Amino acid sequence: MVSIIQKGIGVSSGIASGAAKLLVSAVRVEKRTIGANEVSLEIEKFKSGLEQCVQSIEAVIAKAVQEVSKEEAAILEAHLLMAKDPALVDEVIQKINNERKCPAWAAAEVLDSYIAMLENLDDPYMRQRVTDIAELRKTLLGILGGSMPEEIRLEKNSVIIAEDLGPAETLSLDRTRIVALVTEKGGRTSHTSILARALGIPAVVGVPGILEACGGNNVPIIVDADNSLVIVNPNQEQRTAYEQKIEILAEEKDALQENAHQPAVTLDGKRIGLWANIGNADEVAAALANGAEGIGLFRTEFLYMDRMELPSEAEQENVYRQVLTAMEGRPVVIRTLDLGADKKLPYMPLEQEENPAMGCRAIRFCLKEKELLKIQLRALLRASGSGNLWIMFPMIAVLEELWAAKDLLRQVRQELIRDGVAIAENVRLGMMIEVPAAAINADLFAGEVDFFSIGSNDLIQYTFAADRQNREVDYLYQPVNPAVLRLIDHTVRAAHSAGIAVGMCGEMAGDSSNAQMLIGLGLDELSMASGSLLKMKKEICRSSFKEAFNKLTSVLN
Known part of the structure; x- marks a missing residue:
């Protein structure tokens, strides 16, 4: 059999070699018409099946909390919310009652209509939620009597190959036997990507035709997530080369861990701070274990998503205190809400936009929703005494936006002081530079804040007018293109001229292949996923x- 090399998107670093295990998720549904005298009984069967489905999802959520983190478990809450959605339940019952369709047939039609609706939306975030509904469909229809595909038995060194993987599927697999994940669909923000990184499994997504290329189970396969490659049926030369690479990577990882808590200093004495990006308090431990000197980005939107109501001020304060306390005086940059039409909340309907990223x-x-921001700012200031808090506003494009945000912060501070709340005096205020207009006018913004953080994604x-979720224009993701580097260089120079710090917190910051350009730019700190810290430190220390x-x-x- 000829060796086949497929290109995809590497979303969780590493290299692995093993045997392909094809996960086919199709569920065959019996289309059975019921009699009028069966309607009540069939509706009860549906309700009973739905309850079993809810219990099954709750069990997977409990496992996720134990094995990964609350953020990853929160992804599964979306399934639970859909399973309990009264509108969905009513639609299925109406089909059983009015169209005399058996529960599995009725549920399949309703869920398929939801999937079709989402697939036609322009919003990439909502399109990726198709995976949630597809996985709920698979679980529910299996319980209701749909014919489930035969379960694949995993052996040691299994490489999972699938069209797509939902979070429940990923977590239900025996991780002790899996060395990598490969899917035909998915992008950098898909569930497969998020969970693979959390579980420490190499993954390549967006590999068209990989199921057909494998042809069946147990085909030898190499997954090179570092280079976004999948090699089906590798020849002896390829196997030997990759066996050596895997061995070298294992040795390097052990060696890097020994220097985790040493500073990142170039050969000629330039020190660069290495900080971590997190989505919740549970991720602080991994950041510290890998030598993070601070938190460069706390994505607070995860506190708001996949739930049915806004987090209270007290709940937010408690989370912020946990992170600040755990970091023991190290800087913690907390980004205010990055929500909107591209990241929707189930309890806050938003207008559909043609181009949500902009x-x-x-x-x-x-x-626009000032009270929402004020609640978050109050929670942040209340927690400020627990550590070294840096507050950061995202997506600032013009000075008027920054002034308005600063006015709200000033109002909140005055209100809390008036109420006798103790607030730390050393809270720093910054903004993200992620809009080209802000980068070009960085010298004007520098006098208004204490720090910049460049959001490279x-x-x-925006520099290339290319949606980073669209694989058709993926070639325009060019972090070291002179156009991008000039914007960053101008921003760094403006910040340093004003005497303020400037860092970077996007994917570019954690890609060690960009190390030379990042070092040369003179950034004060780089913030990245915890798993990228050691490799980036190695590049800095030998440069x-x-x-x-x-x-x-x-x-x-």
Whole structure:
């Protein structure tokens, strides 16, 4: 059999070799018409099956909390919310009652209509929620009597191959026998990506035709997530080369861990802070274990998503205190809400936008919903005495937005002081540079804040007018293109001229292949996923700032 090399998107680093295990998720549904005298009984069967489905999801959530983190478990809450959705239940019951369809047939039609609706939306975040409904469909129809595909028995060194994987499917697999995940669908923000990184499993997504390429189970396969490659039926030369790479990576990982708590300093003495990105308090431990010197991005939107009501001020304060306390005086940059039409809340209906990435999101949304932002700012200031708090506003494009946000913060501070609440005096205020207009006018913004943090993901997509969720324009994700580097260079120079710190918290910051350009730019700190810290530190410690600066200069010119 000929070796086949497929290209995808590497979303969880590492290299693995094993045997392909194909996960086919199709459920065959019996289309049975029922008699009028069976309706009541069939409706009860549906309700009973739905309750079993809810219990099954709750059991997987409990497992997720134990094995990964609350953030990953929160993804599964979306399934639970849908299973309990009164509108969905009513639609299925109406089909059973009015159209005389058996429970499995009725449920399949309702859920399929939801999937079709989401697949036709322009919003990439909502399109990716199709996986949630598809997984709920599979679980519910299996319970209701749909014919489930035969379960695959996993052996040691299994590489899971699937069209797509929902979080419940991923967590239900025996991780002790899995070395990698590969899917035909999915992007950088898909469930497979999020959970693979949390579980420490190499993963490549968006590999069209990989199921057909494998042809069946137990085919030898190599997953090179570092280079976004999948090799089906590798030849002896490829196997030998990758066996050596895997062995070297294991040795390097052990060696890197020994230096986890050493500073990142170039050969000629330039020190660069290495901080971590987190989504909840549970991730602080991993950040510290990998040598994080601070939290460069706390994505607070996860506190608001996949639930049925807004988190209270007290609940938010408690979470912020946990993180600040755990970091023991190290800087903690907490980004205010980055919500909007691209990240929806089930309890806060938002207007559908044609281009949500450029619509009413982040600070634009929060300045429209001022009370929402004020509650968060109150919680942050109440927690400020527990550590070294840095507050950061996202998606600032013009000075008027920054002034309005600062006014709200000033109001909240005055109200709390008037109520006798103790607030730390050293709270720093910053903004994200992720809109090209903000980068170009960085010198004007620098006098208004204590620090900048460059959000490379959005800065790159806005610079090239290319949706980073769209695989058709994936080639325009060019972090070291001179256009991007010039914007970053201008921002760094403006910040340092004003005497303020400047860091970066996007994917670019954690990609060690960008190390030379990042070092040369003179950034004060880089913030990334905890798993990327050790590799980036290695690159910094074996580099020269002077040489990196010269390389950057040649690219810019």
